[in-house]
Amino acid sequence: MALLVGLGVTIGGFPVTLGVLDLLRQAGALRPGHTALQGGAHTDGWIDKGAVMRDPGTLDEVALLQAGQLRRAWPDATLLVGLPACGAVLASFVGRHLRWPVAYLLDDEEVTWHRMHVPAAPQQVVIVDDVISTGRGVRRAAAFLRTQGHVVLGASAWVCRAELAELDVVAMTPPPYRTVGAPECPDCAQGQAVVHVGVRE
Numbered sequence: 001m002a003l004l005v006g007l008g009v010t011i012g013g014f015p016v017t018l019g020v021l022d023l024l025r026q027a028g029a030l031r032p033g034h035t036a037l038q039g040g041a042h043t044d045g046w047i048d049k050g051a052v053m054r055d056p057g058t059l060d061e062v063a064l065l066q067a068g069q070l071r072r073a074w075p076d077a078t079l080l081v082g083l084p085a086c087g088a089v090l091a092s093f094v095g096r097h098l099r100w101p102v103a104y105l106l107d108d109e110e111v112t113w114h115r116m117h118v119p120a121a122p123q124q125v126v127i128v129d130d131v132i133s134t135g136r137g138v139r140r141a142a143a144f145l146r147t148q149g150h151v152v153l154g155a156s157a158w159v160c161r162a163e164l165a166e167l168d169v170v171a172m173t174p175p176p177y178r179t180v181g182a183p184e185c186p187d188c189a190q191g192q193a194v195v196h197v198g199v200r201e
């Protein structure tokens with residue numbers, strides 16, 4: 001289930017008027033054009049999250065919005081979990097605003113905790129992510145956390161392209177670009193060349 005949560009955040013008493021899409025656009029993270037994603041799907045644009053991650057000021061503005069949304073969605077969470085590697089940075093930026101503890105996952109051949117924090121079970125966990133594209137990473141994370149005896153309340157993300165039946169995802173905005181299988185791609189049907197090849201969001 002995907003939920004969209006409205007703004008209502010203030011900084012120094014002033015309402016924040018920019019939404020996450022505005023912040024992504026300002027950072028140059030929105031990359032329109034016929035795109036073949038690494039997972040095989042085609043889209044009419046992709047999100048270069050690196051444009052935000054490289055700029056801690058913008059990242060923190062996004063993290064503040066995400067923290068407000070996350071607190072409203074899951075007020076009883078006890079732990080934020082970040083995926084490698086940008087997800088860990090983001091989880092800490094979000095956790096800074098919430099004053100909630102964070103832990104990081106590693107995902108090489110199998111998912112494990114980063115030794116910085118191996119939390120005692122059971123925690124009420126929210127996975128913090130930026131762009132959920134195929135959903136593979138959050139699926140693997142949620143499965144690992146459940147085997148570790150934790151309750152996975154859901155995942156918070158800027159944007160989610162994936163259908164995740166087993167996980168409650170709260171996204172900050174609907175995807176700005178459509179996602180289709182290559183055989184159904186309208187740009188391909190019109191003979192449009194792929195502009196961005198093999199993109200990993």
Ligand SMILES: [Zn+2]
Nearest residue numbers: 042185187188
């Ligand atoms: Zn196409």
